[in-house]
Amino acid sequence: MDPRTAAAPRQPLSRRRLLGLAALGAAALSGATTISAAPKAKAHALAGADGSHTPAVVVGTGYGAAVAALRLAEAGVETLMLEMGQQWDTPGADGNVFPSMLKPDERSTWLKSRTEAPLGSFLWLDVVNKNITPYTGVLDRVNLGQMSVYVGRGVGGGSLVNGGMAVTPRRSYFEEVLPQVDAEEMYARHFPRANAALKVNHIDAGWFEETEWYRFARVSRAQAAKAGLGTTFVPNVYDFDHMRREAAGEAPKSALATEVIYGNNHGKRSLDRTYLAAALGTGKVTIRTLHQVKAITRQRDGAYVLTVEETDTRGRTVARKQLSCTHLFLGAGSLGTTELLLRARETGALPELSPEIGAGWGPNGNIMTARANHVWNPTGAHQSSIPALGIDDWDNPAAPVFAEIAPLPAGLETWVSLYLAITKNPERGTFVYDTATDRMGLRWTRDQNAPAVAAAKSLFDRINKANGTIYRYDLFGSGARNFADDFCYHPLGGCVLGKATDLYGRVRGYDHLYVTDGSLIPGSIGVNPFVTITALAERNVERVIAQDIAR
Template sequence: MREHVHAVVVGSGFGGSVAAYRLAEAGRSVVLLERGKEYPPGSFARTPAEMGRNLWDPSEGLHGLFDIWSFRRLDGVVSSGLGGGSLIYANVLLRKDERWFVDESPLPGGGYEHWPVSRADLEPHYDAVERMMGATPYPYKTTRKTEAMRGSAERLGLSWQRPPLAVTFASRPGDPPVAGAPIADQPYGNMYGQPRRTCRLCGECDIGCNDGAKNSLDHTYLSAAKHHGADLRTRCEVRAFAPLPGGGYEVSYVVHDPAAEGHKTATGDLPPHRITCDRLILGAGSFGTTYLLLRNRAALPGLSTTLGSRFSGNGDVLAFLLDAKDPTAHNGLRRIEGSRGPVITSAIRVPDALDGNGATGRGYYVEDGGYPVFAEWLVEASQMPGTVRRAALFALARLRAQFSRTPASNISGLVAGLIGPGRLGDGSLPVLGMGRDVPDGVLRLRGDFLDVQLTAETSREYFDGLRGTMRALAADLGARFADLPTAWAKRGITVHPLGGAPMGRHPKEGTCDAYGEVFGFPGLYVLDGALLPGPVGANPSLTIAAVADRACDRIISTPLTATAVATNRTGVAVPTSLSFTEEMKGFVAKESVDPVRGAELGRSKDQRFMFHLKITADDVDQFVDDPAHEASATGYVECDMLGGRLPVIRGWFNLFTRDGDGAQRRMWYRLHFNDGAGNPLTLIGRKDVRDDPGFDVWRDTSTLYMTVYSGHLWPGDDSAAPVVASGVITIHVPDFLRQLTTFRTEPHSGKAFERFGRFFLGTLWDVYGKALPG
């Protein structure tokens, strides 16, 4: 029998890892297929021989970490390994700037860049990812490259910051930073079972952290996913997938045998393995996911024509500030020490015209770069005239001593002269720029190969401005500015490829909706950089993960049935979603576990509580037919006693459940959020809809008895959890009248409204109708 699971996740980068963890945590069966291998601490390549094999091309026997793509005007560097790009990225977790979520921003060749999600939509998910990844600003205050960037930014009038990094600098949260100290395991454990050590400031982040100080996805989301039962399969490369007639998807993949590493292999002849699933989540990166969709387009009739569009390199530029000088230093050298610290420790932000305040053009970031210590030896050895001169002077001195028979036996000074002052390595710094380039690139197939159609002209002003800032930094530090040689040939290089299967509001605008679900193919999701409809501007990893986390809220809260799998591309109706907003207000107290008593105490102390929620049923027919009548809830709660306005991380709403009593119905609310100190909380509330003496339908449907518990609780966890607060909140009449204006269907459907209305009013009649005169 063919293997079947709830979800297959393809790729283990910032989208795939988040999806695998969230679905496994929610009790779904998950298989994650990663083409690369595991990289536990200590396994990353360091020697020249190891580096020569550290590339990805299984046909040539290469099963390594780096996968290099080369197109006509662009080169791209991505990763192949369990943990995806997190294995080689520079750890930066910056949020996309609020004003850079553009709406219908025109593009030079026609069309526009449009983000159907906002910063507010992503805020709770940014919070969740930062907690999981252990985000913390660089803590050391005397690192020379960090201080060089800070000082130069101040002198040039630029905004500077220490961005959050996914790096562990201290053994435990709150402890002072210590290099090379043991790291305590997380509650979900350590998938490798090997010790990890805090950051040694060795600059090796981009070639893999052999200490495990880097909080890469294998040490965080994937370890947690495995803890919750996810099946993580390495060396499994997906080749094909297709929808199944009865719903769900079949996935075909090949397995790269570890014994084939180092040997040329006819990978096209590898036997296929097959697995079926209810949901298929593509997280193979902008290149990998778009390539899979293009290769399998014949199996996806009616796929949006936007596939391949909105490609962007996130405005990436890599350049170098060389041989910095300081006239006030005794030797004229400005010490920067690019090999000291993690790769990136600080960031300069240059504003965008969207920011206002007189700024013009497209905004960007410039960040300090770093490199391993051994790279400094290579840099110094590459300076042939200086190396030859020092070697000649050393040899001449030794010959003179030999012939003169000098008794001097200490030659330390001569050896120091042979090594040299290391001016170039000590006074140089890579700088990485990224920002809002124009996302008008197109990914297409040329034969069986991926191709990028890209022009440098539309983003020329952006790149000129970015390089201008880099040159200003070089001048301020007394350094030479050096671009990559490929820049002279008008070739770009990116480590942040984005787009290819962009999100949009409808199939003519995007390949996927705002939750990553492919239009016309329910259950098929894109949750990686391919989904983004334009550049993030800042380092994109955090935004990719936050978008995936938001999508997982929707996936988890939406049961998938055969009806939901139907598509208009195959002649069956697409599900219609229905949404509305609800606002309730009241009082709570910590002194009581009884909601009524809690409301009385809260009122006496003026301890107010409210929530503002958007309730969404993704499929009205399914919502009405399912006895649980479950929908998702997003929004925020607000309570000064708990920390102010607090985003809902994930939420569920159940309408008119029977709960074993045919004489009454209940409406249930379950909201996960965190208090002001970051502690997890769960609100569980109910409305009791039953016929008591008198006309009580308004009171029953507008009064919520609620309890706030410690922790993020799933059904069945409630009884043992500590109670934090309790109370009662209600819908006020003006808020109810506003609520009536917020009902929406997508796509617009009068029949969906009618079916929901019949269900709602019919249930009320079942409960209260018998009390009316016959």
């Protein structure tokens, strides 16, 4: 039995979602790279054979892409989604779809010969990462000079590998970052709609206080309080009811079995269980996996032509084809969408694209750090991999920080408190495209992360001083480093709303071409961004369908 189906959340399923989940299951059983709930003849017509035309193509299957596909389908538009990763629904030899963090194998990492975990060492020993066979695994670390970016690969994109923290941003900061967007409409309508569709839920406060699995978070909360800092519970898309049953031995373990960055086998309400299942269930959406869009051009009749490479699970190209569409929605994430548009502009394929494409990128102020606790203050050998609490110092006028209290589920006592700090760093990077190498680069230096490091240091210096503790220097690879400032989880920007696009994600210079992902947000949103990406996509796609398609 597929462990991801066996552990489905306890909630009523709509007929549409059931149909979509059935389509995903059927594709998994057959090993097909085409996923559709449509009748066979219709599905074949939408499957993206070389030279075929589809009314709408959505590139990617992450948050913004999933919103676009569902709403287009509900409007009656036949839609093809192209995903460079694979569908994650087939158990491996160990009976699981995904490996745990403590036992990563080839399923963990995208086409690398060695895993690249965020924590690269322990006591400066290289015991975290493992040699593996290159495979189209679920997590990729894209190295861009002095900054690396973690992204999810597969049907569901980043929803497969994130910690599921579903945070709606502070309204005042949302208005600061996106002043051209009607905040009243977002907070009254689109954020609630996004949270409902994503199946966001909250941890039971009583259970949190008593369970051994969140001792690490309670320890950090008490230490923050000594420094005069407050904490807040954070909603999540992981099913907390399932987690409680995990702890009671009534459900298979996932969050309580060191699973998260390489996927969750149970309990996680990733997009393939929510938006994408509903989209497939309309019968109007087909997903092609292991299909990477390499280039975009436009015909004289206005149709967009995509050059697509189909690969196998070892990354070998098995086919190269061209597909066309009338409406093209780019939801390949900050990196993928920006690269496609930069390539199109710089090669002359779409020469009228805005010079703003590539600008306004930022890592959402991400900084990781860790503290060493006293031996009499253990954090627990048993830790849930799903964060549930954050230190909220965003109102600090000098150095705003929202710090996730992150787990370190090593299966043994480490006395480590780990954090992902989200800071208000004003620095921005710029993506550039090299036509000679056909590669995108990022103009960003480590010095640009100095404001973020300073903000995080200000907060954690206070906590250390109040508790008589120190930083850990052994977790982030070689050397003595107490702050990891060379990678991020929250890439934002590159096709900023109102600059590279109009106020609804329409790409300037070309009609029927849209951006619907995190590249619209200019570098920072102050919290985990996926709820904002989802809500913004809901807002934008609604207007696009009403004005550009349904007329």
